[in-house]
Amino acid sequence: MKRVKLIIAYDGTKYCGWQTQPNGPTIEALLNRHLSELLREEIQVIGASRTDSGVHALGNVAVFDTETRIPAEKIALALNQRLPADVVVQHSCQVADDFHPRKCNSRKVYEYRILNRKIPLPAQRFNSLFFYMPLDLEKMRQAASYLLGEHDFVSFCSVRNQLEDTVRTIYSLTLEKEGDMIVLRICGNGFLYNMVRIIVGTLLKVGTGAMEPQRVEEILDGRDRRLAGPKAPAHGLTLVSIEEEAQPRPLIVESNKWMEYCLIQGTISRTGEAFLVLKRCVPSDILRTILRLCKMATRNRAGKVYVQDWTETLSDGYRLGYFVFHAAEGNPAQTIGEYLEKEEISLLGERSWFEMADPLRCGDTKEELQRSPKDRVCEERDRF
Numbered sequence: 001m002k003r004v005k006l007i008i009a010y011d012g013t014k015y016c017g018w019q020t021q022p023n024g025p026t027i028e029a030l031l032n033r034h035l036s037e038l039l040r041e042e043i044q045v046i047g048a049s050r051t052d053s054g055v056h057a058l059g060n061v062a063v064f065d066t067e068t069r070i071p072a073e074k075i076a077l078a079l080n081q082r083l084p085a086d087v088v089v090q091h092s093c094q095v096a097d098d099f100h101p102r103k104c105n106s107r108k109v110y111e112y113r114i115l116n117r118k119i120p121l122p123a124q125r126f127n128s129l130f131f132y133m134p135l136d137l138e139k140m141r142q143a144a145s146y147l148l149g150e151h152d153f154v155s156f157c158s159v160r161n162q163l164e165d166t167v168r169t170i171y172s173l174t175l176e177k178e179g180d181m182i183v184l185r186i187c188g189n190g191f192l193y194n195m196v197r198i199i200v201g202t203l204l205k206v207g208t209g210a211m212e213p214q215r216v217e218e219i220l221d222g223r224d225r226r227l228a229g230p231k232a233p234a235h236g237l238t239l240v241s242i243e244e245e246a247q248p249r250p251l252i253v254e255s256n257k258w259m260e261y262c263l264i265q266g267t268i269s270r271t272g273e274a275f276l277v278l279k280r281c282v283p284s285d286i287l288r289t290i291l292r293l294c295k296m297a298t299r300n301r302a303g304k305v306y307v308q309d310w311t312e313t314l315s316d317g318y319r320l321g322y323f324v325f326h327a328a329e330g331n332p333a334q335t336i337g338e339y340l341e342k343e344e345i346s347l348l349g350e351r352s353w354f355e356m357a358d359p360l361r362c363g364d365t366k367e368e369l370q371r372s373p374k375d376r377v378c379e380e381r382d383r384f
Helices: 027-039 072-080 137-145 195-208 215-222 283-299 332-339 342-348 366-370 373-382
Strands: 002-010 056-066 087-095 106-115 149-152 167-178 181-188 237-244 251-255 259-264 273-281 304-309 318-320 323-327 354-356
Touching: 002 027, 002 072, 027 056, 027 072, 027 087, 072 087, 106 195, 137 167, 137 195, 137 215, 167 195, 167 283, 181 195, 195 215, 195 237, 259 283, 259 332, 273 283, 273 332, 283 304, 283 318, 304 332, 332 342
Parallel strands: 056 237, 273 304
Antiparallel strands: 002 056, 002 087, 106 181, 106 237, 149 167, 167 181, 251 259, 259 273, 304 354, 318 323, 323 354
């Protein structure tokens, strides 16, 4: 048994997105069928990004488990002989048995292409949005700057469930124009449903003068989908790449109007422990912020997470999601001196630590991979 990783490029024009569904062809169903025929066993791939109907990809990622003797690096070539011309596997390789494309730290890069001219070009009709009104690129860039960093992007999400964490981090967002083509390129640690397309629709309103650039900050603060612009069409969007981080970031520091915290993960490789210091947070976000960051640390293989909550919300025996927090004995922060200034360490010494020692699973077995998406979603929901 081995786990194989695929990097897939496709023209999404003729497909109803990535995820298998009854109302039309999908990329996932296509790969499952041809892999099963090639390897002569039932195969179910799991993708890193479930792109929408009409969205394209240059580097989506998927994994599957197989007992085949075909070398993993040869599967791409063999599979491409069976796939239609609009779907191509760029690369295949064997990965660790516990590698999961949606449970690892990664950076996703999307591009959205806007053909900004008076008359459309037929050759661009399937991979870019034709937009005939003049656009003020500088105002669009000014508006985009408000989206950089860590924010709650619930205003830029079409549909979500009650358990979904809507906080994401945008590392870069650029808009460049060459000739009549404007290319928006965005990189982040993850994206909500329709998030990029809603961002594009909002920036188009700014570009036409229907919305002032600073309005984007108000949309973020309002946390209401009705405040943002319309969803841009899918065919202009391409998933460019998904880059896995080999190691978790040793120190994450965030300070904005909503919260201030630091998450220390550099100690995980040495002691199996992570440390979260929540210095400030609006009351409505305290619990979900602690839960989100504890999940991140345990996904990065922390056996224990110590939390110092300056908001004084946690208490001994506090249950949050599937985590239980207990008062820690002594001062566990003695190992984190290299990550904090002396003044910060002195402040930490005056406050209580809570210990969370219930790690999440970091990968799925073959039996878990083979369960239906609906079963997996129901189980995750029930765990709360």
